[in-house]
Amino acid sequence: MSSVDAALPAARSREESILAGNLRDFLANRMSVAASLICLAFCLIAIFAPMLAPQNPYETDLLRRLQPPAWMDGGERGFWLGCDALGRDVLSRMIYGTRVSIMIGVAVVLLATVIGTTLGLLAGYLRGPVDIVIARVCDILLGFPYLIFAIGLMAMMGPGLQNIILALCYKEWVLPCRVVRAETLAAREQDYVEAARALGASRWHIMRREILPNILSPVIVVATFRMAYIIIAEASLSFLGLGVQPPTASWGSLVADGRAFLLDAWWVSTFPGLAILALVLAINVASQGLRDAFDPRLSR
């Protein structure tokens, strides 16, 4: 017992130095750091939306119908990116739309990661029938076309925040589940797990306290990568009119709002789309840096 305790601090400090090294690698990659800062900025915009938005995003004013951006003829200070067909300020609606995109992205990835990690740990550690059942369900879900079923689910369940999260989650957990299962299978044969088992630790304790902390980095890498996809998927659903309902602003529905007025008001569709591109690009670049630093095995 005492020898195990004595070995622990040494192991932990080595673990920390690996993490610190990973972090140093990540911080050395200037592109990824810049991209992470952009992601952070978007999060701050989402949190402080009511303070940042120059106008009320829901206030319609038909006199300002399709008013151009501030720097163009007919533009007006305070309505920087112009107005939509109901005279609502595009910039303010975009700022509020950030909330929807980020909230849904985070909620879906978080939920999927928690479900996937739990099932992956159970499958990988317990093996046997539990593993077989979970693996079969994963196989079946992997055969499902993601967006088509999400669209079908939204069509049937009807729009709404909770339903979008469910429609995007239905198969999202499969990926973290598979990654965690594979990592757990490898980890359960390691000495530290063997030692914990010899000390009489419960299965639950071993999964949660011994294995989980050691396999977290691939889980985090996968989660950040998927966030980009989920944000585009949510925007696509909202664009089709299957996302959050009006008058709530979502980037996808803002792009759709401007589609009918492309001839005389290009700004209504263009700026919200640019916001989606900026956030998704930033997440992709940041997660690539994260992957290179924390889990080089996943690099292609």
Place this chain on the structure above:
Amino acid sequence: MSPLRLAERLLQLIPVLLGISVIVFAMMALTPGDPVQIMLGDSLADQAQRDSLRRDMGLDLPVVERFFRFLGNALTGNFGLSFFHRRPVMDVILERLPATIELTLVAMLIAIAVAVPLGVIAAVKRNSLLDRIATVGSMLGVSMPGFWFGILLILLFAVNLHILPVSGRIGFGYEVKMATGFVLIDTLMAGRLDSFLDALRHMLLPAVTLGLAMSALLMRVTRTSMLEALSQDYVTFAEAKGLSRLRVVGRHALKNALIPTVTVAAIETGSLLGGNMIIETVFGWPGLGRLVVEAIFSRNYPLVQAAVLIYATTYVLLNFLADLLYTVLNPKVRL
């Protein structure tokens, strides 16, 4: 692949397809609202007529029995009547299917034609300016929301430059009699070159939009596998023999480097199906994807159900074909 392995792999498709049909059926069963009510709308049908319609549609049966009925009907391509069109759902779908298949194939061709040469050049001239541009471009491509990219293209080429049409499949006055449903083939068969070119102009923007994400992905895959192939001994050997660079790259490395590209292309064709629904909506393309989106909003559930089932089955079969292709191309892999 041995015939036995092939049979096993085919058998594995059954639970997947069964799972898909259970969920598609459940979607319908759990949908709020009474199908009879939706179908009849505000018509003056009395209770007896409603009950008889309910019996005709099999809605009075227990759920399990209804599922097996649905499955049996689906296997024979019978999905009932479309609420809106008052015609068999399958007829309506088959009418729209060629437009979607045509668009998907052209998008795939464009994606491959752009991605493969770019990926090869980026790998051969590694770390050059062109390589960097290609890498940044592919990052942009995967991060781009397709529906917005389509709108930008419309703004640029149709609204501002007036060189390409905004939407539709063929211009007014260029229509030809449809025989195969594939407009590029039908126009050629009718001997109308002007119609063919017009159809091509209509197809360009939607196909490029649909193919964008795929070409970004394919370029990355091609670049990576080409880099790997170039580092192999047989390439060094071929160079040592004094073969020209072009010959080494074109004849020796490319053949091996393309294996992952072909596989990814086959798998990604399945995801193009999902993109279809969105891109067809943006460009007013009269295909299955737009039909489904319209059906969702008119609560035409039998059509949605049938289309989702058909899309999902196609997706599963495409993935199966991709697996097969991978084993055929790469004898080292045993599935």
